Amino acid sequence: MTNKQHIIDRFFSYIKIDTQSDPKSTTTPSTEKQWDLANQLVEELKQIGLEEVSIDENAYVMATLPANVAHDVPVIGFISHFDTTPDFSGTNVNPQIIENYDGKDIVLNKDKHIVLSPDYFEDLTQYKGQTLITTDGTTLLGADDKAGITEIITAMEYLIDNPDIPHGKIRICFTPDEEIGRGAHKFDVEKFGAEWAYTMDGSQIGELEYENFNAAQAVVKVEGKSVHPGYAKDKMVNSMYIAQDFINSLPRLETPEHTEGRQGFFHLTSIKGDVEETILEYIIRDHEKEHFEARKQMMQDLVSEICSQYERECISIEITDQYYNMREKVEPVMHIVDLAQKAMEEVNVKPIIKPIRGGTDGAQLSFKGLPCPNIFAGGHNFHGKYEYVPVESMQKAAEVIVKLAELTASKYEES
Numbered sequence: 001m002t003n004k005q006h007i008i009d010r011f012f013s014y015i016k017i018d019t020q021s022d023p024k025s026t027t028t029p030s031t032e033k034q035w036d037l038a039n040q041l042v043e044e045l046k047q048i049g050l051e052e053v054s055i056d057e058n059a060y061v062m063a064t065l066p067a068n069v070a071h072d073v074p075v076i077g078f079i080s081h082f083d084t085t086p087d088f089s090g091t092n093v094n095p096q097i098i099e100n101y102d103g104k105d106i107v108l109n110k111d112k113h114i115v116l117s118p119d120y121f122e123d124l125t126q127y128k129g130q131t132l133i134t135t136d137g138t139t140l141l142g143a144d145d146k147a148g149i150t151e152i153i154t155a156m157e158y159l160i161d162n163p164d165i166p167h168g169k170i171r172i173c174f175t176p177d178e179e180i181g182r183g184a185h186k187f188d189v190e191k192f193g194a195e196w197a198y199t200m201d202g203s204q205i206g207e208l209e210y211e212n213f214n215a216a217q218a219v220v221k222v223e224g225k226s227v228h229p230g231y232a233k234d235k236m237v238n239s240m241y242i243a244q245d246f247i248n249s250l251p252r253l254e255t256p257e258h259t260e261g262r263q264g265f266f267h268l269t270s271i272k273g274d275v276e277e278t279i280l281e282y283i284i285r286d287h288e289k290e291h292f293e294a295r296k297q298m299m300q301d302l303v304s305e306i307c308s309q310y311e312r313e314c315i316s317i318e319i320t321d322q323y324y325n326m327r328e329k330v331e332p333v334m335h336i337v338d339l340a341q342k343a344m345e346e347v348n349v350k351p352i353i354k355p356i357r358g359g360t361d362g363a364q365l366s367f368k369g370l371p372c373p374n375i376f377a378g379g380h381n382f383h384g385k386y387e388y389v390p391v392e393s394m395q396k397a398a399e400v401i402v403k404l405a406e407l408t409a410s411k412y413e414e415s
Contacts, residue, residue, distance in 0.1 A: 004131065004392075004395065007395060008131075010150050011143075013040075015093045015143075015146050017037045017040070018033050018036075018084075018090050019082050020083065020089070021034065021179050028186055029059045029177055030180060034082060037082045038082060038174070042054075042055050045156075048153065050065055050156060050172075051064045051066055052064040060174075061173065064171055064172075065171075068166060071409075072168075073412045074408065075168065075193055077198070078198055078200060078401060079201075079362075080199065080201060081145045081175045081361065082146065082174050083178060083183075084140060084142050085144070089138070090139055090140055093140070093141065093142055094139070095133050096108070097132070097133055098131065098132040099131055101130055101131070103118060105117045108136060108385065108386075109136055112137055126204075127392075133388060133390075135386070137385050140385065141389065143382070143388070143389040144387070147379050150394055151394055152200055155398040155401035167405035168408060168412070171197070173187070181323075184364035184365050187365060189365065189368050189369055196336045196371045197371075198362075198372065198374070199361055199365075199373075199375070201377055203378075204376060206350050207374070208340055208373065208374070208376070209356045211326065211327040212325055212326055212358065212359055212362075213286065213287060213323075214324050215324075216296060216319050217282070217322055218281070218296075218317055218318070219279065219282075219317070220280040220303070220315065222242045222278040224237040224239030224278070224314070226274075237314065239273060239274070240274070242306060242314060243278040246280065249302050254266055264284075264286030264287065264291055264292065264295060265284075267283045267284075269281050269283055282299070285357075289328075303315050324363065324367060326362060326367070329371055330366060330371050330373060336371060337353075339404060339407055340400070343407055347399040347400055375397065377389075378393030378396070378397055
């Protein structure tokens with residue numbers, strides 16, 4: 001469909017710009033440098049011929065491809081984020097192109113002995129013979145989610161250049177701060193004006209997701225009593241030992257490193273403590289709402305039990321829900337998932353329907369009234385130096401977008 005070099009050039013122009021977000025910032029976007037790519041995207045969208053191109057005070061970029069059919073078609077949307085994770089450097093990205101990948105180890109950085117190996121990253125084997133874009137071993141790549149942006153703009157450009165392909169009105173949006181959980185916070189659903197949308201933010205080719213974790217954060221505070229250790233008998237209460245009791249009382253095998261698929265977990269993300277006070281930070285995850293609520297209750301019950309053992313309020317917990325499983329919002333409109341599945345099949349991509357073991361802007365948007373399943377963008381090993389993306393996967397993702405637009409128009413012509 002689209003020239004391979006054209007996609008590579010477009011993708012490179014995005015990943016060269018550092019757009020790392022910052023969870024400690026209170027502004028939107030959380031870093032000034034995100035404006036650099038946001039403003040570049042505005043100009044590019046105008047150049048390729050999209051209409052109603054806008055950027056708001058929070059750097060949300062929106063644009064419209066008008067319908068080219070006379071019958072009524074629901075407005076659909078495509079969304080990607082332009083920030084990259086704060087977990088790993090996105091400065092001075094130096095991508096490498098591996099033509100006709102031979103299925104063997106890829107040396108990312110000879111000097112630092114950094115190797116991308118199919119022995120460890122088994123997904124590599126399915127891309128033998130394809131063109132891979134990798135890092136140089138010193139930064140992330142930025143395919144999460146600049147691959148998604150590349151695919152959306154490429155698909156819009158293709159539809160503009162091929163007006164014989166029927167489609168309804170299409171809205172697109174590029175957002176800041178998704179990587180720090182704020183991508184949907186200031187998303188203007190009413191202004192966007194779509195009946196439903198798709199985030200192009202999944203991983204391997206074929207992924208189609210409409211379920212994600214229910215998520216909460218828990219902060220556990222333990223209060224001890226610090227006295228001189230030489231005179232501590234029956235007086236000192238070491239908060240770190242109480243915290244250890246709490247940690248060890250949760251199911252040890254229900255942690256990220258021991259779970260997969262639909263299995264939920266408790267994840268201890270931080271410990272800060274001394275004798276007087278210890279603070280534990282957890283994230284709680286589960287796909288099933290009933291199990292999610294049970295996990296939160298288990299932690300609250302454990303706090304009460306420990307307090308009763310010490311006969312005082314020595315430990316407290318504050319639990320804050322973060323987001324919910326979008327399945328309950330998408331299932332009533334499952335035709336939007338069916339359309340995506342059919343689009344993949346018609347461009348010879350095998351759909352892989354599975355729950356997301358994480359969150360997505362689509363989850364928050366679904367609860368804001370914009371049902372929003374997630375489609376593959378093609379990248380692998382996000383948030384680190386082993387990140388890579390096959391160019392052919394990006395090409396196929398763009399084809400899926402085009403086919404989705406066409407199928408939606410034909411579906412509503414029939415009805």
